[in-house]
Amino acid sequence: MTPPLHLSLAGQAVDVLREQVLTGVIPPGSRVNEVEVAQQLGISRGPLREAIRHLASERLLTLVPHRGAFVPDADASDVRALFELRTALECAAAELAASRRTDVDLVRLHEVCAESRRNYKAGQPFPYRLDLAFHQALLDAARSPHIAEQVRLVQQRVVLLRSALEDDPPHQHASMDDHDELVKAVEDGDAARASTVMRRHLSRVCAQMLTSLNR
Amino acid sequence: MTPPLHLSLAGQAVDVLREQVLTGVIPPGSRVNEVEVAQQLGISRGPLREAIRHLASERLLTLVPHRGAFVPDADASDVRALFELRTALECAAAELAASRRTDVDLVRLHEVCAESRRNYKAGQPFPYRLDLAFHQALLDAARSPHIAEQVRLVQQRVVLLRSALEDDPPHQHASMDDHDELVKAVEDGDAARASTVMRRHLSRVCAQMLTSLNR
DNA sequence: AAACTGCCAACTGTCGACAGTTGACACGTT
DNA sequence: AACGTGTCAACTGTCGACAGTTGGCAGTTT
Numbered sequence: 001m002t003p004p005l006h007l008s009l010a011g012q013a014v015d016v017l018r019e020q021v022l023t024g025v026i027p028p029g030s031r032v033n034e035v036e037v038a039q040q041l042g043i044s045r046g047p048l049r050e051a052i053r054h055l056a057s058e059r060l061l062t063l064v065p066h067r068g069a070f071v072p073d074a075d076a077s078d079v080r081a082l083f084e085l086r087t088a089l090e091c092a093a094a095e096l097a098a099s100r101r102t103d104v105d106l107v108r109l110h111e112v113c114a115e116s117r118r119n120y121k122a123g124q125p126f127p128y129r130l131d132l133a134f135h136q137a138l139l140d141a142a143r144s145p146h147i148a149e150q151v152r153l154v155q156q157r158v159v160l161l162r163s164a165l166e167d168d169p170p171h172q173h174a175s176m177d178d179h180d181e182l183v184k185a186v187e188d189g190d191a192a193r194a195s196t197v198m199r200r201h202l203s204r205v206c207a208q209m210l211t212s213l214n215r
Numbered sequence: 216m217t218p219p220l221h222l223s224l225a226g227q228a229v230d231v232l233r234e235q236v237l238t239g240v241i242p243p244g245s246r247v248n249e250v251e252v253a254q255q256l257g258i259s260r261g262p263l264r265e266a267i268r269h270l271a272s273e274r275l276l277t278l279v280p281h282r283g284a285f286v287p288d289a290d291a292s293d294v295r296a297l298f299e300l301r302t303a304l305e306c307a308a309a310e311l312a313a314s315r316r317t318d319v320d321l322v323r324l325h326e327v328c329a330e331s332r333r334n335y336k337a338g339q340p341f342p343y344r345l346d347l348a349f350h351q352a353l354l355d356a357a358r359s360p361h362i363a364e365q366v367r368l369v370q371q372r373v374v375l376l377r378s379a380l381e382d383d384p385p386h387q388h389a390s391m392d393d394h395d396e397l398v399k400a401v402e403d404g405d406a407a408r409a410s411t412v413m414r415r416h417l418s419r420v421c422a423q424m425l426t427s428l429n430r
Numbered sequence: 431a432a433a434c435t436g437c438c439a440a441c442t443g444t445c446g447a448c449a450g451t452t453g454a455c456a457c458g459t460t
Numbered sequence: 461a462a463c464g465t466g467t468c469a470a471c472t473g474t475c476g477a478c479a480g481t482t483g484g485c486a487g488t489t490t
Contacts, residue, residue, distance in 0.1 A: 049443095053268055057272035067442080081360055108384060281452060282472080283449050
């Protein structure tokens with residue numbers, strides 16, 4: 001059936017396009033041809049346009065009048081500016097988490113950290129999936145929906161900039177240490193320390209991304 | 216001429232609609248009828264839909280599938296959650312401003328504060344315009360475009376919630392004192408203090424909005 | 431050969447019309 | 461009278477077509 005089965009065509013197009021942009025199927029710098037992609041998705045240009053505008057509002061696409069939508073590509077100064085925003089948001093989230101966390105939040109946080117350690121000791125690289133899970137668990141503990149939403153958007157943009165998923169062992173080890181320390185601070189209800197550790201953690205991640213950009 | 220003279224029809228519609236939503240021409244809780252508003256603006260539903268989706272991405276409208284777009288109305292818990300986000304962003308901006316401000320930034324900040332004082336002493340209420348100008352000047356000094364952009368969006372949502380523009384003299388006086396103190400901290404390059412003062416300031420503003428909501 | 435001019439194809443911006451869904455009202459039932 | 465059911469108008473979701481703009485290419489000039 002043509003009618004919205006469970007989600008509007010525009011909504012489905014958003015999901016598909018976002019996936020394709022984030023995974024690099026549509027590479028940075030390239031352009032999104034409306035008629036071509038519309039045919040490809042089996043929908044008309046109307047819903048696709050809405051999807052494109054939506055992704056543009058998430059900064060996953062850049063709109064140029066009369067030229068179309070482009071996938072933005074990384075730039076060192078952009079990375080730094082983006083991480084300023086991310087730091088502001090996640091440090092606040094860390095503080096809130098320290099003062100609002102419940103026992104179930106702590107269980108979840110410990111769980112994610114433990115899985116990361118197990119994974120690492122088994123010789124596996126620290127998957128980005130688990131990093132995301134950790135930050136998500138922290139956001140849940142912060143109980144600030146608006147901050148959580150913004151962090152989600154920023155993280156997406158960070159993913160977009162991750163040209164290559166880095167698996168630098170020393171960096172991963174330090175990240176896991178940061179996570180553990182963060183959990184301790186949250187567990188102790190030490191908001192100031194949680195914020196400080198988060199800031200250091202993100203600063204490390206940012207630096208890592210910058211070096212991987214210069215290669 | 217029908218062609219985009221200087222901005223697309225959708226872009227113009229965004230500006231007009233945003234104005235109407237923020238000034239209460241379209242009151243909170245009401246619905247935006249696509250055909251009606253389209254005729255009213257002299258455009259077709261296509262560009263208007265794009266405009267509506269755009270404003271929805273700014274959270275100035277709420278989309279309900281198959282029902283349309285609604286102007287969200289205030290809720291005490293929403294206000295608190297929104298101010299958590301605003302606090303996170305503006306405290307970070309205050310810190311950055313303290314470490315990055317130039318002399319011209321300081322001149323501009325003093326200027327705005329002085330105009331507020333003059334205005335106040337002349338018996339005029341503290342206009343929201345000047346409050347915005349102050350926060351804007353601070354953001355300029357912070358030099359973090361992404362944070363500035365997010366603050367702009369959050370401030371818009373705050374305006375949307377301002378059912379009645381409050382002119383409570385004690386509150387206004389306290390706000391101006393906060394601003395002055397903030398400028399001092401920024402001038403001294405004291406990031407920690409700038410952040411603290413900003414937090415206190417926003418907490419005061421938030422409280423003021425909450426009390427004005429319960430009336 | 432370099433620069434300028436005029437044309438052209440490709441694409442976006444916009445429109446009007448059709449199809450499907452939603453909420454409400456009227457009617458009938460218990 | 462309260463409740464459930466069927467119908468309907470209003471509106472959103474979607475589509476295909478037209479109009480206007482953009483960047484590039486060919487041809488010409490200096």
